[in-house]
Amino acid sequence: KDVKGKTAFITGGASGIGLGIAKAFYNAGANLVLADIRDDLLKSAAEHFDDPARVLCLKLDVTDREAYAAAAQQAEDKFGKIHLLFNNAGMGVGGPLAKLGFDDWDWGLGVMIGGVINGLQIVLPYIRKHGEGGHIVNTASKAALVPVTAFSIYGTAKAAMLGLSESIRGELAPENIGVSAFCPGPVQSNIGETGKIRPDKFKKDTGLLETEVQLAERPVSDLWMSAEECGERVLKGVLNNDLYILTHPEFKKGVEEKFNAILKSFPDEPINEERAKAIAFLLRN
Ligand code: NAI
Numbered sequence: 677k678d679v680k681g682k683t684a685f686i687t688g689g690a691s692g693i694g695l696g697i698a699k700a701f702y703n704a705g706a707n708l709v710l711a712d713i714r715d716d717l718l719k720s721a722a723e724h725f726d727d728p729a730r731v732l733c734l735k736l737d738v739t740d741r742e743a744y745a746a747a748a749q750q751a752e753d754k755f756g757k758i759h760l761l762f763n764n765a766g767m768g769v770g771g772p773l774a775k776l777g778f779d780d781w782d783w784g785l786g787v788m789i790g791g792v793i794n795g796l797q798i799v800l801p802y803i804r805k806h807g808e809g810g811h812i813v814n815t816a817s818k819a820a821l822v823p824v825t826a827f828s829i830y831g832t833a834k835a836a837m838l839g840l841s842e843s844i845r846g847e848l849a850p851e852n853i854g855v856s857a858f859c860p861g862p863v864q865s866n867i868g869e870t871g872k873i874r875p876d877k878f879k880k881d882t883g884l885l886e887t888e889v890q891l892a893e894r895p896v897s898d899l900w901m902s903a904e905e906c907g908e909r910v911l912k913g914v915l916n917n918d919l920y921i922l923t924h925p926e927f928k929k930g931v932e933e934k935f936n937a938i939l940k941s942f943p944d945e946p947i948n949e950e951r952a953k954a955i956a957f958l959l960r961n
Contacts, residue, residue, distance in 0.1 A: 677854075677915050680705030682810070683755040685748070685799055687738050687791065688765030690717035692865025693815060696903030697762055699724060700911040702731070706760065709751040711736040713765070713873055717866070738765045738791030744798050751802075758802040759810035760914070763792040763837075764858075766815060767870040768891055770827040775883030781829055783878040788833035792840065800853075809852030811914045813921070814841050818861040822930035834859075845919055854917040858910055861924030862900040868892050 684701045688694040689710030698708050698721070708731045712718050718733040725731045732754050736747045751758055769784040770776075792814060803810040816837035823831050841857035848855055871888030879885065901923055913921030952959070 677811075677917065678705075679760065679911070679914070681707070682759035683707040683709065683751065683757060684760040684762065685709040685711065685751055685758050685795075686762040686764060687711045687736070687795060688815075689762070690714055690721040690733070692867060692903050693860065693863055693906050694762065694764045695721050695724070696863075696905070696907030697764065697813075697910050698907070699904055700907030701760070704911055706730075707755045708732065709734060709747075709755075709758070711738070711747055711765075713737045738794055739786050741794055741798070744794050748798050748802055757806045757808065758799060759806075759808065761795055761799045761803065761810070761812045762815070762910075763795045763812065764815040765791055766833070766867075767873060768830065768867045769870060769874075769884065770830040771884050771887045772826040773828060775887065776829065777881030777883060779878040779881040780884055783874065784829035785833055788830070789836050792837065796840075796844075803853060804851060807851075809854075811854040811856070811917070812841075812844075812848075813856045813858050813910060813914065816841075816857045816859045818859055818924060818927050820857070820859055822927050822934060841919065854914065856910075856913050856918055856921050858913070858921045859923070860901065860906055861927060862897070863906050863923075864896050864898075864900045864902055868894055868896065 679701055684706045686694050686698050686708065689698050689708070690712035691714070698710055702708055702725055708725065710718060710721055710731065711734045713736065715735055718735060722731060722733050732751060734747045734750060736743055738744060748758065766788045769780055800812070814837040817834040819827065819831050820834035820838050838857050841855050845855040868891050871885070871892055874888065906923060909923055910921055
């Protein structure tokens with residue numbers, strides 16, 4: 677696989693991990709579509725790329741289907757084809773259950789699941805139609821593998837990225853379209869600015885406004901991975917067509933414990949061979 681001359685559509689591409697991915701793919705020769713809800717970050721992101729002919733910056737809220745469809749069309753009009761989709765837009769919405777309101781769930785799942793589904797429904801047909809193959813990366817998180825207590829909206833949305841990626845991978849493989857679930861640990865980014873992008877319509881039934889002010893004050897550690905390194909790992913994962921793209925071996929033990937717990941929870945009974953035949957269509961080999 678080679679990404680030279682291919683076009684990458686990156687949601688949340690103006691900042692953090694999305695911008696890191698953009699840099700890695702740009703350096704490998706890809707054209708970029710950076711789609712982001714924040715104008716200010718789109719402007720500063722554009723300055724990282726010296727050839728404006730290879731970069732299209734679009735202000736887009738991934739939950740707005742009409743605008744998303746128009747953005748995908750604009751991308752195709754400019755570059756001719758779209759090959760790569762990065763469903764990456766997201767934010768740090770979450771807190772203890774006692775603080776959550778419907779606005780938090782609707783906003784969090786609306787962007788981090790709904791926005792991804794919009795990407796699939798809208799951009800995938802563009803990738804399919806030219807027949808050259810491509811790749812979809814869904815940004816999940818370490819939180820999809822090892823849960824974070826009192827962060828259930830985020831955990832729910834990110835686990836959905838695993839289920840989604842695993843479900844569609846086999847389906848798209850015959851068209852040479854790869855699928856990866858990207859599960860990074862802590863990365864240096866602007867995710868602390870989550871409160872800035874919460875739309876007014878999601879500010880009534882929520883107990884998280886104060887939490888989001890505190891999140892903005894949380895220092896970003898130098899020990900967190902740089903977004904650029906993340907981007908390089910994603911590039912490698914795409915070139916390798918890895919289903920899971922992971923960054924931090926620190927979380928391996930937690931994953932091991934989780935899967936051991938799942939394995940232990942199976943009923944300790946012999947397999948019913950007749951039943952196994954009847955449900956063979958559901959068994960993965
Ligand atoms: P970031 O805040 O630097 O970048 C996220 C970008 O998404 C921002 O530019 C934001 O404006 C954009 N965005 C948010 N809502 C949007 C919407 N409705 N439509 C379009 N764009 C929207 O944060 P970061 O950390 O780079 O986050 C990127 C992804 O990585 C998110 O999905 C996040 O959950 C995930 N992630 C982040 C980790 C971290 O430690 N920073 C770890 C694991 C996953």
